[in-house]
Amino acid sequence: MNAPASVPDDETARRVGLPPGSRLHETRLASGLTIAAAEVPGARRQRLVAAVGVGYLDEPGDCRGLAHLLEHALFLGSANYPDSGELACWVGERGGRYNARTGETVTDVHLHLPPGDTDEGLTRLVDVLAQPSFNPERIGSEVEVLDAEFQARLADPALHRLVALGRLCREGHPARLCHAGNRKTLGVDRERLVMQLSTFHRQHYRAERMALVMLGPLPLEEQLERLTRHGAMLPAREPTPPVRHWRWSEPGGVAWHPPTAKAGTHSRTTTLELFWPLPEEQASTHADWLASVAARLADGRLAATLQAAIELEQLEVTLAPDGMGTALALRLTPAPDMEAVQAMLVACRSALERALAAPLPTPPSAPLDLDAWPRLRAAELVANQQDTPQPAGATTEPLLPWLAPEQCRLLWQSPTTPHRWATLAETGTAWRSQSPPGESLPLPWRAPPSLAVRPVYPSVDDPPPRPLHRDERFTLWAGDPARLPDAPPASLCLGWPAPASQQAARLAQWRQNTLPLRQVAASHGMRLSCAGDARGDWLIATGTAERLEALVELAVACWPERTAPAPTGPAEGLLAQRMLARLEALPPPGANAAGSRHVLGWASGCADERAAKALIRHLAERLTNMPTEADEPQHEVREGTTWLSPQGSDHAAMLELAGPDDTPRSRWLLQLLAQCHDAAFHHEMRQRRALGYVSAVRYREASGFPRLGYVIQSPGTGADTLRQAILDFLTRQGETLAQLSPAEMTRRRLGLLSHAGRPETHAEATDRLWQSLRRQTASGNASAPWQPLPWEAEEQALAALRCDDLLSLARDLAMGRLATRWWFHRPSGADA
Known part of the structure; x- marks a missing residue:
């Protein structure tokens, strides 16, 4: 399919960002099912993903939430495994994981298993997809579960964002409505609901609308044989692809806020999203060019320009925005008032004009995520059932009108104001139309941080890890005990004690300060991570040795020694998830790093050890001269x-x-x-x-x-x-x-x-x-x-x-x- 026979499997794998030594083969079977096998020798587990080209936008208008309910129903028993929760028990007994997700136009089910359980895992996965049992009593109980989920999500701003986004869609289009699903939208007639589920499943869960993707250490040929054999069990019927119409009304904007927002909420809870919807076929044809445009928007210059005028914390550029279909989108936080929104809009439009004229020649590859890759690839395969190779010499002219300034849509999570807000009855979301601001003077362009290229004097050999320097102020290790095939040329890790009090605010400020720097690093194929825990703060920088010293030096300079408490805004995510997150933030028993000033470093790959030693010495001196801060007392976990x-x-x-x-x-x-x-x-x-x-x-x-x-x-x-x-x-x-x-x-x-x-x-x-x-x-x-x-x-x-x-x-x-x-x-x- 996407890998012609003339292209070696390892070359195909390299093109899609899999690790060196991987092999990838994709094909379409006679039934219409698309299969993809990725052999990644270093993987520990086998990832299995089944994706179906149907989502909540394909639901019947009188039964919103049906696609989500069907996803849940898959786990309530099937023809050969009738017990409810049997798949969950089987996966759990093998130390695996499973989950599912219903999106706009794609539903996926994914399993992570030990390689030896792959064959039975595929058997069970195909059975729940092809032959769910739809027990009326279980379906009725699951409706109550979905209703509880809906009620819980009413406290989550993410739900209200999607609902507000619907105000920018055409009257009568499914995207204009909320599809979370609840007792009212699904009804209480179990027999009718089971009939609707059966019909929806029969119409859409067909081989020609599905993709099976596998990634793991099993040999490529073995993966392909298993996918082909088990995929033959999926039903093949006459294709009746859903008819999907253009969702968007005329360009405009919407301001919104959750019903729980309070007047005077701090501005950092606000977000501005600017997006340019794109026709799917043309966007797929010119995917590489669009990636280069997005990379130019995220090269650090726009972030540096906005940070000079606004306390910009986040700037995300994506071609796959949540709930927006195919689009080029920018997400900026915070967007505290109309003056800031206007400045952001003008700067982003100007930046897009620059990006269209001079896309980044070689977009940086995304960080490798072996868990996410099969899901993303499966979604791409079912979204593009027909091959759409870019013709030789194809021009990007047809896309330019779609990226014109006047085609921009605006979605603003706004602070509450005394102005009149409309309210959506089903969710309580507050909203109002927001016309794009008029013309204003552009912000003066700022240069992003520069990563100076410096001469490097790496070690001539590859010694085992060893302490390069150790005294009462700092310890520096050098050497790499494990170098995998996808290793970057060099890396440098630095860590130092920092007060646990206000750590969340300090890390947020540090990441804000390094936003343009991290984007510049990414444009050069480098990575910078800033983090912390109860033992202190740290950074990990990887990439070319010639720029590594400059990257780390600038990152350390951005670290805030003191910071104001972080503002609080509406809680996001399910309450249970937020409670579990508390367990990750607790200090180790007896931990108290406030009195220590010892700095730790580790240089590996071809990192310049002399430069690393100078950097860590400078950081140790900075901490020595920093005034002490009274820290919160740390308590051991005890009953309570x-x-x-x-x-x-x-x-x-x-x-x-x-x-x-x-x-x-x-x-x-x-x-x-x-x-x-x-x-x-x-x-x-x-x-x-x-x-x-x-x-x-x-x-x-x-x-x-x-x-x-x-x-x-x-x-x-x-x-x-x-x-x-x-x-x-x-x-x-x-x-x-x-x-x-x-x-x-x-x-x-x-x-x-x-x-x-x-x-x-x-x-x-x-x-x-x-x-x-x-x-x-x-x-x-x-x-x-x-x-x-x-x-x-x-x-x-x-x-x-x-x-x-x-x-x-x-x-x-x-x-x-x-x-x-x-x-x-x-x-x-x-x-x-």
Whole structure:
């Protein structure tokens, strides 16, 4: 299909950004099914994705939410696997993961499995796609789940953004309406709903509308054979592709805000989106040219220009904006008032004119994400069922009118104002038409940061990791213990102590300060990551050795020593997700880095060691001269209760289990327990007790310390009932689920290694090595040799675990002998 026989499979893989040594082959079977196999030798697990070219814009107008309900119904039983939740249990037992997503025009289901389970995984995946059972009672219960999800999402600005975006669409077009789905839009007639689901499934879930994509370490030929064999089970019928009309009304703008927004909300909760809708066929034909245009818009110049006038925190440029179909879009934050919006619009229009005249010749490749790649590729394949190769010498002239200034649409998440706002009845979204601002004087253009090319004096050999310098102020390591095929030429990591208080605000300010710098780095094929945790702040920079010193030097200069508290805005995402995120931000037991000023560095690849030493010495001197800041006292996790401030209309409860230490053994044990409990906990709370939309057991880490969260989000069940439900599960089922036979333990180990074994990419290896070095230094073992590799130590710890170790952990949890903490959320106005 997209890989003609004359093009080698490895060359095809290289073109789409897969790691060196990979092979890719895509073809279309006689049934019309598109299959794609990607052999990535360094991958740990096999990714399986099935995509269908149907989404919520294809739903019947009298049953909004039907596509989303069908996605849920796929997991409620199928012809050969009739039990509800059977796929979830099977995947969980193998240490895998599964999920699904319904988009505008594509629905996908994806599994991550150990390579040895691929064949059965495909069998089960194809069965749920081809033969879902549609049990009326289960469908009725799932409607209640979707309604609970809808009610929960009413507190999420992302839902209101999509609803407001519909105001820019033509009357009568499906994109003008909300498709989240709830009890009212889906109805209560179960028999009728089952008939609609069956009809919708029969019309759209057909081989010629689908793609199966696989990525993993299995040989290419084996992957293709399995995809072909299992794909033959998908039904092939006469193609009746959905008719999709142009959605957009005349160019214009909409301002909006969530119903929970309050007057006086800080301006950083505001966002401006500018987008130019494009015809799909022409955009596909000229995809490379559009990527070059987008890369020019993100080369740092526009960001630097806007930052000089506005406290710009984010500037994202994308050709795949959420909810906008095919478009070139810019997303800018914050956009505090009309004057700022006008300045942004003028600058962006001018920048687009420049980009159209001089696109970036070689757009930088996106960071490799092996989890995301199969999903994105499957969506592309079902969206372009017919090959659309760009003709030789094809001109981009037909696209230029679509990118004219007057074709720009504007979507502004605005602060509340005294002006009159309309309200959408279904969601409560506040909105009003917003005409694009008139002409104004353009902002003076600012040059982006310059990455000076400097002479490099790298080591002539490739020595093993060694401490290049060590004293009371800083330690610098050099050498690379693991260099994967996709390794960049050089990398430099720096870390230093920083107060835990106001860390979120400090990191936000640092990322804001480095926005133009990170874009400039990307335009040169380099990467800069700025992050922090309870042990301090750090950066990781990778790319060409000649520019690496300049990149790191500028990034360190952008780090704010002091910052104001971060403003708060409307909470985003589901409440349960936000509660689980708390577990990743907690400090390690006894952590307090405020009194230390020791700086840590690591140079690898062909990085200039002399330059790295000079940089880290300068940073150490800067920290020495920095005034101390009183830090918040750190407390160890102990039994207790935390009540969260009201953040929505749902109740929620979470039991946090803290690991005793940050050793690989503790991390593996908690991950094993999560695997054993998750599917059963989900079924017990969501299916049997019908407590709420979200019920899950999730593993999290904070600075390497492991934690589990047993979380339930419910629209109407109080905290005491949710708490008791979690305790009942642990005492009645917790030990039984953790009683594994030796064969089951072996299978679980293989599953864990497929999920968190040896690194799949050099970026992952660098991050894991860096965090291991930071933990080693924080523990006071800075003088110890850097051996063994962290994943080797982790494999040894996993191999040493026995069945009784896991059972003992589950028993201690059920008996209340472990360090736990309860987190509760109660809506404002709810009874105490």
